[in-house]
Structures are given as structure tokens and as C-alpha cells.
Amino acid sequence: MVLKVIDLFTNSHNMFPRINNDLEQDLPKYKAFFVGILLSLPLAAASEELGNAEKGQENFGKCASCHQIGKGATHRVGPHLNKIFGRRAGSEEDFKRYSKGLKRAGQEGLFWDFDTLDAFLENPKSLVSDTRMSFSGIKDPSDRADIIAYMRIFSDDPSNIPEAAPTAIAPEVSLSAETLAIVGDRDYGEYLSSECLTCHQTNGSDQGIPAITGWPEPDFVVAMHAYKEKVRNHPVMQMMAGRLSDEEIAALAAYFGELQ
Numbered sequence: 001m002v003l004k005v006i007d008l009f010t011n012s013h014n015m016f017p018r019i020n021n022d023l024e025q026d027l028p029k030y031k032a033f034f035v036g037i038l039l040s041l042p043l044a045a046a047s048e049e050l051g052n053a054e055k056g057q058e059n060f061g062k063c064a065s066c067h068q069i070g071k072g073a074t075h076r077v078g079p080h081l082n083k084i085f086g087r088r089a090g091s092e093e094d095f096k097r098y099s100k101g102l103k104r105a106g107q108e109g110l111f112w113d114f115d116t117l118d119a120f121l122e123n124p125k126s127l128v129s130d131t132r133m134s135f136s137g138i139k140d141p142s143d144r145a146d147i148i149a150y151m152r153i154f155s156d157d158p159s160n161i162p163e164a165a166p167t168a169i170a171p172e173v174s175l176s177a178e179t180l181a182i183v184g185d186r187d188y189g190e191y192l193s194s195e196c197l198t199c200h201q202t203n204g205s206d207q208g209i210p211a212i213t214g215w216p217e218p219d220f221v222v223a224m225h226a227y228k229e230k231v232r233n234h235p236v237m238q239m240m241a242g243r244l245s246d247e248e249i250a251a252l253a254a255y256f257g258e259l260q
């Protein structure tokens with residue numbers, strides 16, 4: 001029920017014709033309106049209960065390969081998640097890899113609060129169909145509530161938590177220092193990239209297949225090794241990565257990392 005309403009809200013261009021006018025000025029109003037719709041639904045009201053932030057910190061491990069949160073957190077594969085409560089979706093100016101879909105949802109009035117985060121974490125694509133967040137979702141509502149409670153700590157008044165270190169990026173596979181230190185040969189990467197481009201697009205478009213341009217190189221390298229070592233399950237990518245040497249992976253990371 002909540003999902004349906006959000007879908008309507010984010011996908012319908014005509015239902016709220018004024019939404020693009022005076023957007024900045026009217027933002028608080030739209031936010032109130034949006035939250036109002038959600039709260040008026042009996043189901044949504046029940047989900048206001050916040051979870052256990054300590055458990056949420058452990059479960060944030062599922063997010064930490066892509067997101068940082070806490071003091072000094074920076075954008076990685078995904079944007080940092082400080083002050084996510086009340087943030088308009090897709091609105092971090094210096095994060096360049098948002099999908100068009102998430103940005104549009106934000107422009108049309110999607111703000112992050114308990115209910116919208118809950119829906120997004122349950123199934124990112126059912127809230128924003130073309131989101132670039134490759135994450136299958138968390139089925140258990142209490143696991144979601146715990147993670148949301150943890151993120152909330154970094155939203156209220158982050159200056160109250162000066163000692164909180166950013167969550168360390170938890171790599172999916174641990175690679176040796178030598179592997180990570182390989183400096184990729186960009187031109188060789190360009191040469192190797194042709195077979196990747198039968199599926200992935202260089203313009204960053206992610207119709208069905210995730211965009212792989214503009215990633216920080218270490219994240220790209222870790223992702224490729226995660227397929228190679230079968231920590232990630234996609235058979236085609238396992239086969240692609242399995243054929244590549246460490247040098248070739250580094251070269252591809254250098255080439256794709258440079259593309260915007």
C-alpha cells in the first residue's frame with residue numbers, strides 16, 4: 001500500500017502539475033504533504049516504530065561496501081548517508097553517479113523519512129524502478145527498522161557525535177596489498193573494454209545492466225574480484241571476471257573510472 005502511493009507520487013507527472021514550479025520555495029509544503037499522505041494510511045502509521053540502532057550498526061555491514069556514514073564519510077559507489085532523514089532523494093550535489101530515476105523522484109517530492117527508507121530498503125527497484133543501487137533488499141521489517149534507527153543517529157544533529165568514525169568500507173573480498181597497488185594501464189583498459197561494452201554502456205546509462213563508469217578504482221577492482229572469487233553470484237560476470245588477470249582488472253578500473 002505504501003509502495004503504491006509512493007509509485008503514484010513519483011511516477012505521475014500530471015497528478016501534481018504544480019510540483020515543478022517554485023519547487024525550492026514550496027519544498028517544506030510538499031514534504032508535509034507527502035508525509036501526510038503516508039501517515040494517513042493505516043499501514044504506514046504502524047511502521048513509525050524505530051528499531052535498535054546497535055543491531056543496525058552491525059547490519060549496516062550490508063551497505064558498507066558502497067556507503068559510508070559518520071564523521072568524515074565520503075561518497076563511494078553510493079552517496080554518503082549522513083543527514084539522510086529529511087534529505088531529498090538524489091540531491092547530493094557532488095555525487096555524480098545518481099540515476100536519472102532517483103533524481104527525478106527527488107525533484108518530484110521524494111524525501112527520505114522512516115517510511116520511504118523502509119520501502120526503498122525492502123526493494124529499491126519497486127520504489128524507484130531504474131535506481132542504480134544494485135541491492136536486492138532486506139525482507140525482514142525489523143532488520144530494516146534497525147538499520148534505519150542506526151542511520152537516524154547521523155541525522156538529528158551530527159555535531160553531537162564528533163567521535164564517530166565513518167564506517168570503514170568493508171570490502172566484499174579481501175585483496176592483498178600488491179593486488180590493490182597495481183596501477184592500471186588506462187589504454188590497455190580501453191582495449192579490453194570492448195567486450196564489456198556489448199552489455200554495459202559508456203554513457204553511464206543503466207537500463208537493466210548497472211552502470212560501471214566513474215567508480216573509484218579500488219571499488220571497481222573489489223567488485224570484479226568478488227565475481228572472480230564467486231562471492232558475487234552472477235554467472236556471466238563470474239565468467240567475464242574469471243578470464244581476467246589482476247593487471248587486466250586494474251586496467252579496466254583505470255579506464256572505466258575515468259569515464260563519467
Ligand code: HEC
Binds near residue numbers: 064133
Ligand atoms: C552495491 C552498492 C550498494 C549497496 C550494497 C547499497 N547501496 Fe544504497 N545506493 C547505492 C547507489 C549507487 C545509490 C544511488 C542510487 C541511484 O542514483 O539510483 C544508492 C542510494 C541510496 C540511498 C539514497 C541516497 C540519496 O542521496 O538519495 C539510500 C538512502 C541508500 N542507498 C541506503 C542504503 C542502505 C541503508 C544500504 C544497506 C542496507 C544500501 N544503500 C546498500 C549503492 C548501494
Ligand code: HEC
Binds near residue numbers: 134195200233236237
Ligand atoms: C553479457 C553481458 C555483460 C558483459 C559482457 C559484461 N557485464 Fe558486467 N555486468 C553484467 C550484469 C547483468 C551485471 C549485474 C550483475 C549482478 O547483479 O551482480 C554486471 C555487473 C558488473 C559490475 C558490478 C556493477 C555493480 O553495480 O555492482 C561490474 C564492475 C562489471 N559488471 C564490470 C564488467 C566489465 C569490466 C566487463 C568486461 C570485462 C563486463 N562487466 C562485461 C553484464 C555484463
